[in-house]
Amino acid sequence: MMRRIRAWGPGLVLILPSLIALAIFVYGFLGWNLRVSVSSWRGLAPAHDFVGLANYTALFDDVRFTRFDVPNIALFTVVFVAGALAVGFALAALLDRGLPGEQAFRSIYLFPMAISFIATAIIWRWLLDNGDGESTTGLNRLFADAGLAWHSDWFKSGSRWAIAAIALPAGWSLSGYVMSLFLAGMRGVPEDLREAARVDGANAPRVFWHVVRPMLLPVLMSAVVILAHISLKTFDLFYAMDQKNIKIDTPALYMWFTTFDGGFYARGAAIAALLLLGVATVIVPYIWYSVRAERR
Amino acid sequence: MRRQPSPIAASLATVVMSLMCATACSKSKEPAKEPPKEAMKEPAKEPAKEPPKEAAKDQVEVFSWWTGAGEQEGLDAMIADFKAKNPTIDVVNAAVAGGAGTNAKAILANRLQAGNPPDSYQRHAGLELADDIKAGKVEDLTKLYEAQGWKDKLPKGLLEAITIDGKIYSVPVNIHRANLIWFVPKTLKDLGIAGPPKTWKEFLTQAQTIKGKGKTALAIGPAWTQKHLLETVLLGELGPDKYTGLWNGKTDWKAAEVTAALDTFKQVLAASDIKSAAADWQPAADRVIDGAAVYTVMGDWLDGYLKGAKKLKVQADYDVTASPGSAGVYDFLSDSFTLPVGAKHHDAAEKWLIECGSVGGQDLFNPQKGSVPARTDADKAKYQGYLATALKDWQDPATKIVGSLTHGVVASNAFGAEIDTALGIFVESRDAPGFAAAVAKAYAATK
Numbered sequence: 001m002m003r004r005i006r007a008w009g010p011g012l013v014l015i016l017p018s019l020i021a022l023a024i025f026v027y028g029f030l031g032w033n034l035r036v037s038v039s040s041w042r043g044l045a046p047a048h049d050f051v052g053l054a055n056y057t058a059l060f061d062d063v064r065f066t067r068f069d070v071p072n073i074a075l076f077t078v079v080f081v082a083g084a085l086a087v088g089f090a091l092a093a094l095l096d097r098g099l100p101g102e103q104a105f106r107s108i109y110l111f112p113m114a115i116s117f118i119a120t121a122i123i124w125r126w127l128l129d130n131g132d133g134e135s136t137t138g139l140n141r142l143f144a145d146a147g148l149a150w151h152s153d154w155f156k157s158g159s160r161w162a163i164a165a166i167a168l169p170a171g172w173s174l175s176g177y178v179m180s181l182f183l184a185g186m187r188g189v190p191e192d193l194r195e196a197a198r199v200d201g202a203n204a205p206r207v208f209w210h211v212v213r214p215m216l217l218p219v220l221m222s223a224v225v226i227l228a229h230i231s232l233k234t235f236d237l238f239y240a241m242d243q244k245n246i247k248i249d250t251p252a253l254y255m256w257f258t259t260f261d262g263g264f265y266a267r268g269a270a271i272a273a274l275l276l277l278g279v280a281t282v283i284v285p286y287i288w289y290s291v292r293a294e295r296r
Numbered sequence: 297m298r299r300q301p302s303p304i305a306a307s308l309a310t311v312v313m314s315l316m317c318a319t320a321c322s323k324s325k326e327p328a329k330e331p332p333k334e335a336m337k338e339p340a341k342e343p344a345k346e347p348p349k350e351a352a353k354d355q356v357e358v359f360s361w362w363t364g365a366g367e368q369e370g371l372d373a374m375i376a377d378f379k380a381k382n383p384t385i386d387v388v389n390a391a392v393a394g395g396a397g398t399n400a401k402a403i404l405a406n407r408l409q410a411g412n413p414p415d416s417y418q419r420h421a422g423l424e425l426a427d428d429i430k431a432g433k434v435e436d437l438t439k440l441y442e443a444q445g446w447k448d449k450l451p452k453g454l455l456e457a458i459t460i461d462g463k464i465y466s467v468p469v470n471i472h473r474a475n476l477i478w479f480v481p482k483t484l485k486d487l488g489i490a491g492p493p494k495t496w497k498e499f500l501t502q503a504q505t506i507k508g509k510g511k512t513a514l515a516i517g518p519a520w521t522q523k524h525l526l527e528t529v530l531l532g533e534l535g536p537d538k539y540t541g542l543w544n545g546k547t548d549w550k551a552a553e554v555t556a557a558l559d560t561f562k563q564v565l566a567a568s569d570i571k572s573a574a575a576d577w578q579p580a581a582d583r584v585i586d587g588a589a590v591y592t593v594m595g596d597w598l599d600g601y602l603k604g605a606k607k608l609k610v611q612a613d614y615d616v617t618a619s620p621g622s623a624g625v626y627d628f629l630s631d632s633f634t635l636p637v638g639a640k641h642h643d644a645a646e647k648w649l650i651e652c653g654s655v656g657g658q659d660l661f662n663p664q665k666g667s668v669p670a671r672t673d674a675d676k677a678k679y680q681g682y683l684a685t686a687l688k689d690w691q692d693p694a695t696k697i698v699g700s701l702t703h704g705v706v707a708s709n710a711f712g713a714e715i716d717t718a719l720g721i722f723v724e725s726r727d728a729p730g731f732a733a734a735v736a737k738a739y740a741a742t743k
Contacts, residue, residue: 045431129572243518245519261401
């Protein structure tokens with residue numbers, strides 16, 4: 001008995017503070033959130049009753065949630081993740097060729113990530129201005145000055161794709177990060193493997209496709225998971241871009257506004273729970289996969 | 297394989313932790329940081345410095361969102377006056393930055409729920425306070441009103457708007473007017489328009505002319521300015537009594553005249569630059585000043601912006617009048633202070649409220665803030681330019697007083713937030729009956 005404690009004890013003591021913090025601040029609050037989501041709490045006075053899944057079923061009848069928030073966040077996630085992956089990959093492929101000044105380029109591409117989403121949104125709000133003629137600024141102005149008869153309403157467009165315009169600032173912010181992930185992956189491929197392929201007569205595209213690509217799969221997986229969960233929980237970018245514009249409304253924004261403007265605590269908790277579920281569907285399979293891969 | 301379930305559990309734990317932060321931390325942790333720090337720092341410092349006076353020295357923590365230009369100076373002036381009258385009381389100014397209290401409200405909600413209220417906090421007068429009252433967070437101030445004789449000094453319409461179930465819970469310091477339309481006289485002259493529109497119908501006719509000359513009839517900003525426009529159109533089309541009825545259940549949202557008014561709102565929106573709406577109310581006003589747009593509907597805080605930041609002169613460079621169809625009506629909003637239940641310095645807080653309700657305090661604060669005093673016996677000489685006419689209208693017994701929807705007077709927080717949602721959808725769908733039905737339903741659900 002003593003021996004077992006001696007073996008386990010120091011380790012346990014070491015991680016105990018973080019275990020306790022985890023138990024309270026993660027699982028405790030998670031549980032509290034779920035508890036609130038099945039109550040009728042509205043306004044400043046907490047209600048500790050039990051209304052079953054009423055808040056959830058009400059959300060499925062909620063036009064804002066079903067017809068705007070959910071399609072919006074799905075569309076945004078797809079465009080943002082695909083865009084950031086494509087740009088990040090392209091940048092990595094270019095840098096991997098050992099350009100002169102690679103260090104400088106790498107830093108330049110990575111810099112936007114150091115800017116908070118709020119600041120990013122304020123810059124891009126100006127860049128994505130959709131005013132007419134002389135009064136417009138940003139990208140539309142650039143196109144006009146370059147003589148291109150191309151004008152977009154971006155996130156103020158009447159189309160359902162309006163929210164996809166926000167993928168531009170989001171992608172601008174994170175594609176440098178994706179680039180560095182891919183670049184690390186590419187550099188991790190041993191040179192002798194490439195060499196062997198070349199000796200076997202493979203040209204550069206074939207080396208990439210048959211040797212480098214399979215080894216980038218884990219990088220791709222982590223990039224997708226990181227981007228997807230950032231996308232689902234993004235709040236500040238939309239918040240600062242155009243407040244309460246329903247075209248760029250998402251579940252995270254609805255949760256905040258309904259809880260803190262309206263005092264609908266139970267409804268906000270239900271949205272939070274669904275958001276958690278959404279993120280879990282992205283992440284849990286990934287963890288399952290990586291744990292199994294590690295064991296093999 | 298079965299013997300090692302721990303890696304999965306551990307990874308799941310990490311994931312769940314990051315997820316939780318996605319939803320919970322970002323919303324509640326950040327705003328909670330500031331005020332307690334400030335609140336704890338100040339009292340701790342004071343007794344340490346002057347130990348003998350510890351018992352005599354009282355304090356009052358005043359919570360507001362007055363940190364902007366003008367309002368901060370006004371608050372400071374009022375605090376200085378308070379200190380002169382109450383030398384034994386220290387004022388802890390716990391102001392939280394953020395226009396219209398966007399950040400302050402979330403922090404306040406946290407403090408009220410934690411049972412750690414400031415000694416007095418700012419709220420828009422009216423139903424914005426209803427939640428706090430229902431939850432038993434603020435004290436009834438009716439006795440204080442009687443002791444100070446305030447009921448005779450405030451206009452009847454204002455008293456009605458701040459009386460909830462026969463009791464009054466807050467002391468209004470200032471009055472802003474929401475139903476105003478702003479323009480540049482020269483622009484009108486160049487376009488051959490005789491004067492600002494008297495009705496929304498006339499506005500729509502003018503809008504045709506304006507559009508023909510390549511200008512925008514109405515400049516608009518983000519969602520809350522659209523709500524502000526909605527309330528002025530409803531007020532202009534339905535008149536003050538039916539407008540007030542919309543918020544207390546006496547006017548049926550599905551009535552034909554309400555639908556007609558919403559239809560007018562739709563046409564007004566179509567005549568505005570909502571497709572490329574400005575990011576805030578100041579840039580929207582800039583479009584009018586620059587001459588790209590002809591009108592903008594905004595409250596009288598715009599006067600402070602044009603006068604102060606833009607250095608313009610009322611009547612010469614810009615002018616203002618009641619929004620179409622609302623002449624003789626004062627659509628007001630007001631900042632007021634409360635006495636929370638469980639305030640640590642109850643008596644000092646009461647003294648602060650007396651300062652807020654006094655002629656002296658209001659006359660110090662309002663000229664700086666660019667609003668008029670709630671009291672009708674204020675010193676007229678202190679109010680110049682636009683404020684002089686505003687004060688005349690406010691003190692005129694013939695003026696009809698109604699409360700603002702957008703700025704917390706006539707709708708509870710819950711009802712107001714549900715209207716935000718319905719309006720956002722309406723601006724997209726332009727479905728007036730659908731909007732009316734959604735608002736009627738929200739009213740019933742949040743009553």
